[in-house]
Amino acid sequence: xxNDPFRASFDSLEEFADMVSExxxxxxxxxxxxxxxxxxxTHDDRTDPARIATIIGRRVPEKVxxxxxxxxxxxxxLNSRDPIRVKTVDEIGLGxxxxxxxxxxxxxxxxxxxxxxxxxxxxxxxxxxxxAADATKNKLIQLQNRKNKKEEQFQEFFWQLLTSHLSTNEExxxxxHALQISPPSSFAVAVFQFSKELGRDDEKHIAYLLKTIQxxxxxxxxxxxxxxxxxxxxxxxxxxxxxxxAFCELFVAKMxxxxxxxxxxQGYSSVYSDLGKVEKSxxxxxxxxxxxxxxxxxxxxxxxxxxxxxxKYIDVLIEKSGTDxxxxxxxxxxxxxxxxxxxxxxxxxxxxxNHDSNVHExxxxxxxxxxxxxxxxxxxxxxxxxxxxxxxxxITLYLDLKLEKFK
Amino acid sequence: xxNDPFRASFDSLEEFADMVSExxxxxxxxxxxxxxxxxxxTHDDRTDPARIATIIGRRVPEKVxxxxxxxxxxxxxLNSRDPIRVKTVDEIGLGxxxxxxxxxxxxxxxxxxxxxxxxxxxxxxxxxxxxAADATKNKLIQLQNRKNKKEEQFQEFFWQLLTSHLSTNEExxxxxHALQISPPSSFAVAVFQFSKELGRDDEKHIAYLLKTIQxxxxxxxxxxxxxxxxxxxxxxxxxxxxxxxAFCELFVAKMxxxxxxxxxxQGYSSVYSDLGKVEKSxxxxxxxxxxxxxxxxxxxxxxxxxxxxxxKYIDVLIEKSGTDxxxxxxxxxxxxxxxxxxxxxxxxxxxxxNHDSNVHExxxxxxxxxxxxxxxxxxxxxxxxxxxxxxxxxITLYLDLKLEKFK
DNA sequence: ACTCAATTTGTGAAATTACACAAAACGTTC
DNA sequence: GAACGTTTTGTGTAATTTCACAAATTGAGT
Numbered sequence: 082x083x084n085d086p087f088r089a090s091f092d093s094l095e096e097f098a099d100m101v102s103e104x105x106x107x108x109x110x111x112x113x114x115x116x117x118x119x120x121x122x123t124h125d126d127r128t129d130p131a132r133i134a135t136i137i138g139r140r141v142p143e144k145v146x147x148x149x150x151x152x153x154x155x156x157x158x159l160n161s162r163d164p165i166r167v168k169t170v171d172e173i174g175l176g177x178x179x180x181x182x183x184x185x186x187x188x189x190x191x192x193x194x195x196x197x198x199x200x201x202x203x204x205x206x207x208x209x210x211x212x213a214a215d216a217t218k219n220k221l222i223q224l225q226n227r228k229n230k231k232e233e234q235f236q237e238f239f240w241q242l243l244t245s246h247l248s249t250n251e252e253x254x255x256x257x258h259a260l261q262i263s264p265p266s267s268f269a270v271a272v273f274q275f276s277k278e279l280g281r282d283d284e285k286h287i288a289y290l291l292k293t294i295q296x297x298x299x300x301x302x303x304x305x306x307x308x309x310x311x312x313x314x315x316x317x318x319x320x321x322x323x324x325x326x327a328f329c330e331l332f333v334a335k336m337x338x339x340x341x342x343x344x345x346x347q348g349y350s351s352v353y354s355d356l357g358k359v360e361k362s363x364x365x366x367x368x369x370x371x372x373x374x375x376x377x378x379x380x381x382x383x384x385x386x387x388x389x390x391x392x393k394y395i396d397v398l399i400e401k402s403g404t405d406x407x408x409x410x411x412x413x414x415x416x417x418x419x420x421x422x423x424x425x426x427x428x429x430x431x432x433x434x435n436h437d438s439n440v441h442e443x444x445x446x447x448x449x450x451x452x453x454x455x456x457x458x459x460x461x462x463x464x465x466x467x468x469x470x471x472x473x474x475x476i477t478l479y480l481d482l483k484l485e486k487f488k
Numbered sequence: 489x490x491n492d493p494f495r496a497s498f499d500s501l502e503e504f505a506d507m508v509s510e511x512x513x514x515x516x517x518x519x520x521x522x523x524x525x526x527x528x529x530t531h532d533d534r535t536d537p538a539r540i541a542t543i544i545g546r547r548v549p550e551k552v553x554x555x556x557x558x559x560x561x562x563x564x565x566l567n568s569r570d571p572i573r574v575k576t577v578d579e580i581g582l583g584x585x586x587x588x589x590x591x592x593x594x595x596x597x598x599x600x601x602x603x604x605x606x607x608x609x610x611x612x613x614x615x616x617x618x619x620a621a622d623a624t625k626n627k628l629i630q631l632q633n634r635k636n637k638k639e640e641q642f643q644e645f646f647w648q649l650l651t652s653h654l655s656t657n658e659e660x661x662x663x664x665h666a667l668q669i670s671p672p673s674s675f676a677v678a679v680f681q682f683s684k685e686l687g688r689d690d691e692k693h694i695a696y697l698l699k700t701i702q703x704x705x706x707x708x709x710x711x712x713x714x715x716x717x718x719x720x721x722x723x724x725x726x727x728x729x730x731x732x733x734a735f736c737e738l739f740v741a742k743m744x745x746x747x748x749x750x751x752x753x754q755g756y757s758s759v760y761s762d763l764g765k766v767e768k769s770x771x772x773x774x775x776x777x778x779x780x781x782x783x784x785x786x787x788x789x790x791x792x793x794x795x796x797x798x799x800k801y802i803d804v805l806i807e808k809s810g811t812d813x814x815x816x817x818x819x820x821x822x823x824x825x826x827x828x829x830x831x832x833x834x835x836x837x838x839x840x841x842n843h844d845s846n847v848h849e850x851x852x853x854x855x856x857x858x859x860x861x862x863x864x865x866x867x868x869x870x871x872x873x874x875x876x877x878x879x880x881x882x883i884t885l886y887l888d889l890k891l892e893k894f895k
Numbered sequence: 896a897c898t899c900a901a902t903t904t905g906t907g908a909a910a911t912t913a914c915a916c917a918a919a920a921c922g923t924t925c
Numbered sequence: 926g927a928a929c930g931t932t933t934t935g936t937g938t939a940a941t942t943t944c945a946c947a948a949a950t951t952g953a954g955t
Contacts, residue, residue: 322873351814351817387817388881390878390880390881390883390884391880391883391884391887392880393812393814393884394801394804394805394808394887396808397801397804397805397807397808398801398804398805400804401801401803401804405800407758407800410758410794422922422931422932423922424931424932434879435879436879437845437877437878437879437882438844438845438879439877440911440912440913441911441912449933449934450933450934450935451912451934452914452933452934452935453932453933453934455912455913455914456932456933456934457932457933460931460932466729470844470846471797471844472841472842472843472844472845472886473797473798473799474795474797475844476797476798476883476886476887477797477798477800479879479883480798480801480883829901829902830952831901831902847942847943848941848942856903856904857903857904857905858904858942859903859904859905859944860902860903860904862942862943862944863901863902863903863904864902864903867901867902896955897954897955898953898954898955899952899953899954899955900951900952900953901950901951901952901953902949902950902951902952903948903949903950903951904947904948904949904950905946905947905948905949906945906946906947906948907944907945907946908943908944908945909942909943909944909945910941910942910943910944911940911941911942911943912939912940912941912942913938913939913940913941914937914938914939914940915936915937915938915939916935916936916937917934917935917936918933918934918935918936919932919933919934919935920931920932920933920934921930921931921932921933922929922930922931922932923928923929923930923931924927924928924929924930925926925927925928925929
């Protein structure tokens with residue numbers, strides 16, 4: 082290049098940011114591929130709320146990232162090596178700015194942002210920004226290598242936790258500190274099951290998504306065949322279960338929305354404080370997935386082990402009813418009647434029980450008149466010799482219906 | 489004795505009954521200790537409905553026996569060797585009569601009844617009746633010996649059935665025929681648990697009671713330590729489960745009422761047709777007893793294996809929750825709250841669930857205002873983070889409450 | 896004794912449910 | 926297609942439940 086202002090070497094990214102800032106006369110921010118702040122210029126104090134928030138939190142706020150995805154800015158940056166202009170988005174305090182992605186071969190390593198506070202960058206300056214991006218490349222590669230090495234250590238540690246390879250809690254805590262993670266005082270393990278083996282690209286997408294979600298904090302993550310396993314800190318979260326649920330649904334939604342990755346099934350463990358229980362948590366999360374495999378419809382909305390309810394017991398119940406082979410007398414009668422008379426008493430009963438014995442709701446779901454349902458219930462209790470006011474009987478029917486479904 | 493009209497030997501009891509009838513000028517009936525008809529006089533055709541029913545059915549009708557117990561007649565006969573006069577009881581078609589018991593040492597072998605249709609027996613005739621009783625003694629002892637031998641065969645056969653010692657159904661049916669019992673087309677096994685080891689007297693009382701109950705038919709019975717085991721035919725009974733339930737309660741009530749034997753626990757199996765399933769039935773009946781031992785309060789009214797409901801699964805559930813040691817999060821929260829604030833939320837929840845979520849009934853049992861209960865339920869769902877409209881959650885709580893109870 | 900929050904009880908209106916009855920629809924059998 | 930029993934739906938009323946709100950009670954802490 083004939084006129085590259087950034088040929089000179091530089092020691093730190095901060096120094097470099099200031100240099101670019103001086104050339105372009107606007108504040109500069111450099112981020113990694115996961116939108117973590119790497120450096121920002123300080124010689125210019127004009128700025129906007131989004132930049133302040135980024136600098137304070139050492140990362141781009143989640144809502145800003147969301148907005149940039151929605152506006153198509155990030156997809157463009159990931160597709161093109163040219164600078165892209167972003168219009169003001171007032172709601173999130175984002176002023177006009179220009180961004181460019183930093184590339185190594187076919188991979189994006191990070192981004193440079195230039196705020197257009199008072200002036201708009203011309204074509205030449207845009208070009209200059211592109212050159213700046215090229216100049217940071219090597220620095221970012223170094224950083225990435227360092228990070229990869231650390232990442233490997235994380236992986237190894239996480240698998241040790243998941244398999245209870247570390248015996249004492251002290252040992253675990255030491256290891257946490259060694260990796261510069263503060264051990265969580267309460268945590269959970271989540272597992273996401275994908276519909277295909279996860280490739281390198283998927284891994285990157287996942288890592289990206291996990292890094293940009295700020296709460297809850299994903300301390301460790303790893304991928305095993307079709308499963309993504311997360312170790313989640315719940316420190317300082319008031320309603321951990323709510324949060325976990327929201328997170329699980331959010332993650333799945335974003336994976337689909339941003340990367341078109343579909344049909345992910347999620348499961349997470351109870352909340353524990355004892356770091357020796359990571360393996361147990363892992364098992365719990367996988368139990369949730371296993372229940373969802375067996376009962377796709379009924380367990381669709383259940384993600385947490387806590388919420389499994391009766392399905393916590395489903396395995397032993399299946400086993401027991403298999404060995405004893407005791408069909409439920411009432412169900413047998415109803416099934417016989419259904420077959421003979423072309424009726425749907427069994428289904429009716431199940432819907433009724435699913436809706437907590439609420440005639441109105443059940444009738445709605447069945448698309449029949451309330452009185453019809455009442456009539457059927459009367460027949461059901463006659464034919465099946467069931468007392469629908471007896472919780473023991475109802476619960477047994479509920480369980481046996483679910484069990485039957487599995488066979 | 490100076491003047492015994494019955495010194496002469498006689499061939500059959502029938503002949504003897506006629507002889508006595510002629511001496512006393514009134515119809516005579518002879519029964520064994522279990523009120524089965526042994527013989528009756530025919531030379532006199534004056535009679536009353538109770539006697540006709542006895543002769544037709546070859547046994548004294550149950551309601552007549554009941555009445556005689558209530559009037560104190562049978563207890564007196566079992567206590568005294570003297571003839572006893574019975575006043576007319578119109579409701580059961582019983583005319584005036586005199587009865588005397590037949591003794592061998594301290595044991596009653598049977599009874600002789602003399603109807604006072606037109607005349608009343610004088611003292612001399614009463615004495616004569618007593619002599620007649622003495623004269624039948626030897627004949628009855630013979631009968632009893634024969635019966636005892638048969639009884640032993642029954643016992644052996646029953647234990648073979650209970651332990652699945654006979655392999656093919658054909659074998660079983662042949663054995664039934666050999667013992668002159670017609671194999672039932674449907675049956676059940678019932679077990680009664682007594683609070684003490686059963687002695688010879690108890691056995692007799694039990695045998696007596698079983699013989700006098702006409703429906704359902706007890707084909708076989710045996711005693712094992714503190715347990716009475718029955719093999720019950722359900723042929724020709726429309727609502728077998730109802731009948732069994734009624735029978736179990738009746739048996740316990742009568743044992744107490746007549747013999748003062750208390751705190752009997754009853755359990756019976758499902759109804760089966762396959763005679764190869766006697767052992768399974770026996771196990772089922774014992775399972776009921778075992779549940780009642782573990783859950784005396786909740787299973788008090790449950791006698792049938794069919795009605796066990798969730799308690800059918802209780803063993804595996806206990807085991808599962810033991811190995812996993814997963815306390816229910818909601819219950820834990822509620823227990824903590826109860827302890828801290830001196831409240832009864834857990835109990836409230838249980839009563840509520842026991843009453844099928846019926847606020848009114850539950851409030852009644854708890855002796856609080858309906859609104860109080862509603863308030864508590866609201867607190868319960870807040871504190872325990874429970875959705876009381878979700879059947880899965882409710883069922884889980886129900887199960888976990890019962891499980892907790894067991895610990 | 897006072898304060899405070901939590902709990903209990905009372906009241907009444909609105910919503911929901913239970914139930915009886917009649918009419919209509921449906922499917923089967925002859 | 927007529928006759929039959931079963932099922933579905935509509936209507937109306939009585940009973941019950943739900944819910945909000947106010948008042949009274951409790952009990953622990955100061």
